[in-house]
Every structure is written in C-alpha cells, then in structure tokens.
Amino acid sequence: xxxxxxxxxxxxxxxxxxxxxxxxxxxxxxxxxxxxxxxxxxxxxxxxxxxxxxxxxxxxxxxxxxxxxxxxxxxxxxxxxxxxxxxxxxxxxxxxxxxxxxxxxxxxxxxxxxxxxxxxxxxxxxxxxxxxxxxxxxxxxxxxxx
Amino acid sequence: xxxxxxxxxxxxxxxxxxxxxxxxxxxxxxxxxxxxxxxxxxxxxxxxxxxxxxxxxxxxxxxxxxxxxxxxxxxxxxxxxxxxxxxxxxxxxxxxxxxxxxxxxxxxxxxxxxxxxxxxxxxxxxxxxxxxxxxxxxxxxxxxxx
DNA sequence: AAGTTGTCTAGTGAGTTGCTCAAGATTTGG
DNA sequence: CCAAATCTTGAGCAACTCACTAGACAACTT
Numbered sequence: 001x002x003x004x005x006x007x008x009x010x011x012x013x014x015x016x017x018x019x020x021x022x023x024x025x026x027x028x029x030x031x032x033x034x035x036x037x038x039x040x041x042x043x044x045x046x047x048x049x050x051x052x053x054x055x056x057x058x059x060x061x062x063x064x065x066x067x068x069x070x071x072x073x074x075x076x077x078x079x080x081x082x083x084x085x086x087x088x089x090x091x092x093x094x095x096x097x098x099x100x101x102x103x104x105x106x107x108x109x110x111x112x113x114x115x116x117x118x119x120x121x122x123x124x125x126x127x128x129x130x131x132x133x134x135x136x137x138x139x140x141x142x143x144x145x146x
Numbered sequence: 147x148x149x150x151x152x153x154x155x156x157x158x159x160x161x162x163x164x165x166x167x168x169x170x171x172x173x174x175x176x177x178x179x180x181x182x183x184x185x186x187x188x189x190x191x192x193x194x195x196x197x198x199x200x201x202x203x204x205x206x207x208x209x210x211x212x213x214x215x216x217x218x219x220x221x222x223x224x225x226x227x228x229x230x231x232x233x234x235x236x237x238x239x240x241x242x243x244x245x246x247x248x249x250x251x252x253x254x255x256x257x258x259x260x261x262x263x264x265x266x267x268x269x270x271x272x273x274x275x276x277x278x279x280x281x282x283x284x285x286x287x288x289x290x291x292x
Numbered sequence: 293a294a295g296t297t298g299t300c301t302a303g304t305g306a307g308t309t310g311c312t313c314a315a316g317a318t319t320t321g322g
Numbered sequence: 323c324c325a326a327a328t329c330t331t332g333a334g335c336a337a338c339t340c341a342c343t344a345g346a347c348a349a350c351t352t
Binding site: 058 | 309310312313318321
C-alpha cells in the first residue's frame with residue numbers, strides 16, 4: 001500500500017518546475033541535483049509526464065523541461081495516476097481501471113462485503129489527492145531566505 | 147498503491163471464520179475451497195493471523211482454526227497491517243512505522259510540502275479501515291437462502 | 293502406534309522497481 | 323556547417339517482492 005519512488009520523484013520534480021513556471025526551462029541535471037534524484041531515472045519520469053501533456057521540452061544546448069499546464073490545473077492525483085497507475089486499493093473498486101476479481105466467490109453475486117469498504121477508501125484517497133493542486137505547494141520553496 | 151492478495155485472502159478467510167465464531171473450528175482446506183484460495187498460501191496467512199493473536203488453532207485429526215477475538219474487536223485496518231504492513235502511502239507519514247525519507251531535500255528542514263497531503267491520505271485510509279469491524283460483514287453469508 | 297492435522301523453513305518462477313547504458317535526434321553557438 | 327550540449331528512445335539489469343509450492347516436523351486423536 002505504498003506509492004512508488006517514481007511518483008515521489010515525479011512530484012518533487014514538478015515542485016521544482018512550478019518555481020520556474022512561465023520563466024526559464026529546467027534541465028534534467030538541475031532538477032536531479034536539487035532533488036537528489038538519479039538523473040537517468042528522472043528522465044524516464046519527465047518523459048512520462050511529457051507524454052501525459054504536463055510538460056514541454058526542448059533539445060539542444062539551451063534545452064530543458066517546462067510546465068505547460070498551470071500549477072493550478074495539476075493535481076497530485078493526476079500525477080500519481082500517470083506514474084503509478086490507478087489509486088484504487090483493489091481493482092474491483094477502481095473507477096479508472098475496473099476489473100472484477102477473478103477468484104472472489106462473492107464477485108458472482110455482486111455482494112462482496114469488502115467492496116463497500118474498499119470503495120470508500122478509494123473515494124477518500126481520490127478526494128484528497130484530486131483536490132491538492134501543485135500551486136498549493138508553490139510557496140514552499142526549498143532554498144529561500146536563509 | 148494496492149493491497150496484496152495476502153490481505154485480500156486474509157480478510158476473506160476471516161469472514162469464513164466469523165461465521166463459525168463461538169462454534170466449531172474450520173480447517174485450512176475448508177476455508178481454501180470456499181474462498182478459492184491456494185491452501186498452502188492460505189496457511190501462511192492463517193499463521194500470521196495466529197501469531198498476531200486473532201486466531202487459535204489445534205492440530206490433529208479434529209484440528210483447525212478459530213477466531214479468538216470477537217468480530218466486533220477486529221478491524222480491517224488491523225488485519226491489513228498484520229498482513230501488508232503499514233497503511234501510510236509513504237513512510238515519512240506512517241504512525242506505526244515512521245522513517246524519514248533518505249533523499250528528500252525537504253526532510254532536513256521538516257517542511258516537506260507533500261507530507262501534509264500524504265498525512266491526510268494516511269489518516270483518511272486509517273479512519274475508514276479502523277472503523278470497519280468484521281462483525282459488520284457477518285450477516286453477508288455466502289451460501290445462504292437460495 | 294497410526295493417521296491426520298497444524299507448524300515451520302526454505303525455495304521458486306514471474307513480475308515489478310529502481311536504476312544504468314548506449315546509440316540516436318535535435319537544437320544552438322561558433 | 324561543425325561540434326557540443328541537450329533531450330529521446332530503447333534495451334538491459336540487479337535486487338526485490340509477490341504469490342505460491344514443497345517438504346520435513348510436531349502435536350493431537352483414536
């Protein structure tokens with residue numbers, strides 16, 4: 001019941017990118033250094049976020065990555081679903097990736113007692129993560145003041 | 147972000163054991179057959195639940211497993227923590243198994259922006275799962291009526 | 293004593309996680 | 323146009339976890 005490093009790194013990388021939103025681009029190694037993330041692994045994450053439409057990138061000597069959606073419009077839930085898959089704790093209650101459980105004897109009768117509880121869990125998680133936007137963290141800079 | 151089969155099987159096995167609570171013992175193969183669980187795998191689960199104090203067992207020809215705590219006193223959260231470990235989505239917000247994240251640059255300043263959101267998620271999950279008791283499912287029998 | 297059950301430890305194959313490497317494509321500076 | 327810097331793509335890999343299996347052993351009943 002844990003989120004992967006991928007999600008964690010992805011979120012931390014996005015926090016960096018929020019800081020320069022509307023301004024300059026950030027290169028992989030800048031993000032990697034500031035956030036202590038292995039650079040090649042980070043790259044895969046950035047690419048996934050790019051394919052999902054959150055980031056744009058430019059190659060070449062003054063290349064790098066930049067947010068193309070406003071931090072107001074990006075939620076933790078979105079990011080985690082991109083990098084980690086669906087939020088539901090068991091797939092028979094997933095809204096984005098429903099699958100009926102193969103071996104559950106209750107499944108056939110559609111009266112699985114666990115389903116209700118798990119559904120509540122799913123909704124609770126989604127409710128929190130889909131309402132936290134990245135902009136909500138934007139004021140929490142890493143190296144400010146001193 | 148999923149629960150394991152272990153938890154799922156464990157919960158389903160406990161539902162069976164609830165039905166005979168106070169009455170006879172159930173043997174591994176009975177539970178396994180009714181719930182479609184590989185019997186040797188189920189055994190490990192039952193043993194873990196026994197070590198955690200939820201079950202008693204007797205060997206020999208009329209042996210088997212039985213609940214020793216009331217279904218009222220067993221919550222989904224307890225069971226899942228026994229079989230799957232802590233509920234927290236990242237370990238720096240776990241109440242039962244806290245560990246500060248090794249590589250997070252915010253960790254040192256104790257001002258990780260994600261921590262609050264993840265803490266809320268943890269609390270939401272725990273709140274639901276720690277309030278669902280097994281007795282709440284007891285009336286949902288598998289093979290009743292017809 | 294024999295047979296039936298639970299107990300324990302170890303192992304295993306498949307898949308995932310977290311990460312690395314190398315060969316390309318694209319952009320910019322000179 | 324060349325070369326350096328950057329992103330892009332895909333493959334590969336060690337370690338781990340998950341779901342499950344196997345087998346020796348201990349204890350209980352008859």
